[in-house]
Amino acid sequence: MPPTDIKNPDYFHKVVDCQWACPAHTPVPEYIRMIAAGRYSDAYMVNWHSNVFPGVLGRTCDRPCEPACRRGRVEEVTGAPQPVAICRLKRVAADNKSDVKARMPRPAARKNGKRVALIGAGPASLTVARDLLPLGYTVVLYDGDAAAGGMMRTQIPKFRLPETVLDEEVDYILDLGPELRLGQKVNSLKGLLSEDYDAIFVGCGAPRGRELDIPGRKEAKANIHIGIDWLASVSFGHTDKIGKRVIVLGGGNTAMDCCRTSRRLGGDEVTVVVRSGFEEMKASPWEKEDAMHEGIPIHNFLVPKEFLHEDGKLTGVRFEKVKAERDAKGRRNLVPSGEPDTILQCDDVLVAVGQENAFPWIERDIGLEFDKWDMPQVDPATMQSTNPKVFFGGDAAFGPKNIIWAVAHGHDAAISIDLFCQGKPVGQRPPPTVNLSSQKMGIHEWSYDNDVSNDNRYKVPHAPIEKTLKNVKMEVELGFDVKQAFLEAQRCLNCDIQTVFDTPKCIECDACVDICPMDCITFTGNDEEAELRLHLSAPALHASQDLYISSALKTGRIMAKDEDLCLHCGLCAERCPTGAWDMQKFLLEAPKTGYACQHR
């Protein structure tokens, strides 16, 4: 294998598994150390730069970082391996910070004369607004709803995300002075293009709930509700009760929010019914767990066939029983099991079987191409459509995802819009800001706490269920207290503190090999990667995790380090007599326009 090029920012970035996995590349270990040190405001601001909604995300994020977390791979000996509670630590920063208003960017002193329209005031558009406003852009924010926030406001139930938390973080952006056109739905993109905007960003989300067209749908429609419409109606206060027996159809996160909301609005017997098996459900494991904890059973392998009704009133749903089978090509299919149908009685049904994009207001003759699925053609790097003036982001770009993806798209689109408005090619992306610095403070002293905690993951305490089920607005999770937060933060392995190897200094004494608790390091003859992976001190089983390879040493061997399970404990560097290993902090800030430019 050729020696590793550690100058390529991607190399060490990949070692920081959580940051690499985060769509907005939040420097996770950096803020976790700040939380451990009680520097909540600093931790909040590190988050805010990257992901714009730390308080919201600390409660609701889909947390793609957690399945990636190295901690989840190294804990086997202490019990069931679990990642660091990255998401809930983010909330700790938001909950415990002091007033951060003064640290927020200020509205631009001078306007730059460029006007940008943002359609929809969800997280994607709000991110674009935050990034462009400090640069002097005039940002005009349209939304059909009366308040900004998008689905964070209309869909996510208040018992998961209190309104005050959302308001605070939306306000940090509104304080930068966008022109608000709330309650104003855009009905023609062509019309907007004819106005004097230099660029337009489409952040209208994926607003349509999928229908379930089976017999009885029309006849019983009074008691059959589309999940996201119903949740919005609850959020706006138009709906405040539901029947005693409720069936929720669907296995995603919307279904989980529907069933838990029903439980709080009079549904005593709420049941979730899913076509697929339990494992294959789209809902996150923790959402399923929370629903079941609230006494909501989940029935699997049942396909709805008919809404039953009497005198125009819904009485139940008939389901066909299915089972999973692999076809000749190995694909998993649901086929009828042959057992008799199941009938479940109910008063109301919530249909949460999917969400769709809808662009009836975008004309098809404006140079904006749609693909065969009727989705706009969007460049995933620049977020630009085939009409160079129009950019997309969030759920509108590639279908329903989540808040953190909407934010990431927003950053990318803002960079593009800024380049576009300056007449520069949008393909020329700015590089990330990278800083690599030694953490050595003394012979065995580092600027970070290298002593690895053996604790298992801490559970976030919940408010008593008797109370939370009575009040649809009462937040269920209480969040970690400061002490739990410290202990959980200590579980973080500081994966951004990199082991940096300086080949000429190594005398091949093996001290690092011998001390390494994870058998990461090997001195060996060079070989092809596939061969090397099998012949290291311990097998390197995860091919997606890189091997760090040195150039040839004095004996002709190389140093090969498997990054996969390194605890970043620094013992190799402590035991190295020559300082060939050093622990260096790798701080990467993903490119962002606006705020980042201002503070550079």
Add this chain to the structure above:
Amino acid sequence: MTYIVKPKLRHPALPVNKLGFTHRDYEGTVSTLCAGCGHDSISAAIIQACFELAIEPHRVAKLSGIGCSSKTPTYFLGQSHGFNSVHGRMPSVLTGANMANKELIYLGVSGDGDSASIGLGQFVHCIRRGVNMVYICENNGVYGLTKGQFSATADKGSKSKGGASNMDTPLDLASMALMVGASFVGRSFSGDKEQMVPLIMAAMRHPGPCFIDIVSPCVAFNNHAGSTKAYDFVRAHNEAVNRLDIMEPRDPITVEYAPGTTEEVALHDGSSLRLAKLDANYDPSDRIMAMAYLQAKAARNELVTGLIYMDRHATDMHANLNTVDAPLNGLGEKELCPGTKALDAFNASHR
């Protein structure tokens, strides 16, 4: 010296041995030796050897004298018996322990100062008595613990850190061990685990007095240019006579050697030792030749490493003394004290 405790977390795919242990289960506390000390690599090799032999930790007794080397038993086999004795006195303490309980595996760990200076008399007598043990000398040519004075194994002309040359003739402990009857003699280098581990494994299975001399650079006081015990010097002058593999009865043969260059030696527990000859003329069963060979090579500044000598028909002190089968510490008063009548009869026979 390292301050944090080595984390309990370990690689989830580590191999486990027959006892269900990983090599991590054979560790001791974190070393307090200088970073890069060769002695730590020897500890790691002992850990690996015990892991691979699936030795039950409670069946091992680690004994040592005084010195950095003699401190190391704290850093491996944390679940085993241990006795850190007096400077140069490890051999007699080990002999006594072995006399009392021959059922343990005895691992004597010493340094060149501990063995070749103050403990030289103990060293030779323990070996000539045939005590069943693995005696490892972690040889760095200096008194590391007392800050780097030349030891009795320092080569003539070797330079101290301050630049002074050693003018005394060195003792070669491997040659002495051969001379006084060790039935297994090896030499190795702390920077070569592939050689050390099987050598230690073979010694642990050998039923007689084993001595392994391991050159182990002292990074603090004897790892400079001009020293003959420095990493670079040893690597440049290392002449391995053979390569060892310990073969379990069912092990597949993984390394292929040219025909006629390997030799299988059955060990008493059913496993075997496979020797790949690197020097075709070297025969590790010939003691006299081995002694001559060591001297000849030493005269050319070459350090002979590998399995130097092994007596396939080794016996030990208990056989020589014809002791009972049961370990002596297990005998009760009934077995040990024949009673007044027997004493009277015995005395009477001498009147």
